[in-house]
Amino acid sequence: MNQNRSHFLAFFLQIVGKPLEENVELRNYSNFKIGGPADFFFEAESDGELRSAVRAVRDGEVPFYIIGGGFNILFDDAGFRGLILKNSARGLALADPGLRVKAASGTLISELVDYALANGLEGLEFMAGIPGTVGGAVSGNAGAFGQCLGDFLEEAVLLSRRGEEVRVSRDHFEFGYRHSKLKIDHDILLEATFRLRPGDREVIRAKIAGNLAVRTKRHPAPDTAYAGSYFKNPPLAEGKKTAAGYLLEQVGAKELKIGGAAVFPGHCNLLINADNAAARDVLALAAELKERVRAKFGIVLEEEVMFLPSTVV
Numbered sequence: 001m002n003q004n005r006s007h008f009l010a011f012f013l014q015i016v017g018k019p020l021e022e023n024v025e026l027r028n029y030s031n032f033k034i035g036g037p038a039d040f041f042f043e044a045e046s047d048g049e050l051r052s053a054v055r056a057v058r059d060g061e062v063p064f065y066i067i068g069g070g071f072n073i074l075f076d077d078a079g080f081r082g083l084i085l086k087n088s089a090r091g092l093a094l095a096d097p098g099l100r101v102k103a104a105s106g107t108l109i110s111e112l113v114d115y116a117l118a119n120g121l122e123g124l125e126f127m128a129g130i131p132g133t134v135g136g137a138v139s140g141n142a143g144a145f146g147q148c149l150g151d152f153l154e155e156a157v158l159l160s161r162r163g164e165e166v167r168v169s170r171d172h173f174e175f176g177y178r179h180s181k182l183k184i185d186h187d188i189l190l191e192a193t194f195r196l197r198p199g200d201r202e203v204i205r206a207k208i209a210g211n212l213a214v215r216t217k218r219h220p221a222p223d224t225a226y227a228g229s230y231f232k233n234p235p236l237a238e239g240k241k242t243a244a245g246y247l248l249e250q251v252g253a254k255e256l257k258i259g260g261a262a263v264f265p266g267h268c269n270l271l272i273n274a275d276n277a278a279a280r281d282v283l284a285l286a287a288e289l290k291e292r293v294r295a296k297f298g299i300v301l302e303e304e305v306m307f308l309p310s311t312v313v
């Protein structure tokens with residue numbers, strides 16, 4: 001293994017031109033502040049580095065997993081056997097005919113929202129305040145106030161696990177509520193182009209400020225360790241959704257705590273790392289909550305937060 005390890009380190013350096021880090025604590029790369037060591041870790045700072053890192057892990061047959069900001073992910077206490085690829089490849093440009101914004105997948109959502117505002121382009125105000133990268137947000141079709149990012153995506157460039165680059169349009173993603181096909185086929189988003197509308201900067205600015213004010217009221221303090229809503233809002237028969245937070249409150253979630261993991265009292269669908277929680281605490285708390293909701297309402301809640309086990313096939 002040691003020989004394989006040093007061989008892969010040398011191979012990666014040769015392909016990418018930058019060294020890998022070893023035994024990196026994943027708690028430092030997740031907003032949950034939970035997670036053991038990854039065997040290997042690399043932060044890609046450009047599109048080129050992202051492409052060549054994927055080539056290196058593919059050719060070296062090392063398991064890997066891409067992350068953006070780590071705002072929607074729960075790492076395992078045992079860390080990750082393979083390589084965690086953190087995507088910090090950022091970049092924004094206006095695309096012809098000027099109503100389209102092209103974003104590299106490691107661009108922060110906040111940068112995308114600011115860029116649209118600076119160019120007088122309207123549409124993405126609902127994304128203001130959602131932490132993370134374009135890649136993470138497209139993968140999970142992030143959204144708020146009844147709107148989703150996928151509605152604005154026009155086309156994108158993907159890198160398949162086999163290393164092929166393909167240009168696809170919105171239909172390819174099969175966007176749904178907090179869902180895209182990226183979650184199933186594990187292709188990597190390299191770049192996305194969003195179609196927006198011309199707008200008045202002052203109106204856009206006011207909408208952003210309004211949305212941020214609502215979020216400040218609803219969400220825990222900014223330094224709270226959590227990953228956003230833990231469960232998706234479940235669908236009802238008539239095509240409507242009911243709030244997971246409401247169901248959780250009805251089953252006494254507010255007071256629940258397992259180990260260092262707790263339910264945030266102000267909003268039952270937020271599970272927080274209250275006191276040095278382990279991933280197993282969060283998973284046990286989530287399992288208990290799911291069981292209570294299933295027993296009382298016959299509804300099986302589905303996780304919105306991604307748990308990454310230490311070994312993947």
Ligand SMILES: Cc1cc2nc3c(=O)[nH]c(=O)nc-3n(C[C@H](O)[C@H](O)[C@H](O)COP(=O)(O)OP(=O)(O)OC[C@H]3O[C@@H](n4cnc5c(N)ncnc54)[C@H](O)[C@@H]3O)c2cc1C
Pocket residue numbers: 031065066067068069070071072073087105106129130131132133134135136137138139140141142143144182187188189190219226227228229306
């Ligand atoms: C305080 C707080 C508030 C939040 N509010 C909201 C909200 O209002 N609405 C909402 O929808 N979410 C919300 N979230 C969740 C989170 O911000 C979003 O899911 C965000 O899109 C995650 O982006 P990320 O870059 O951090 O993704 P990560 O957590 O790093 O990754 C999430 C998933 O995306 C995949 N992924 C990342 N980059 C790529 C890529 N380039 N190609 C393919 N797959 C990729 C990862 O493999 C993983 O499966 C909130 C989270 C927090 C902590």
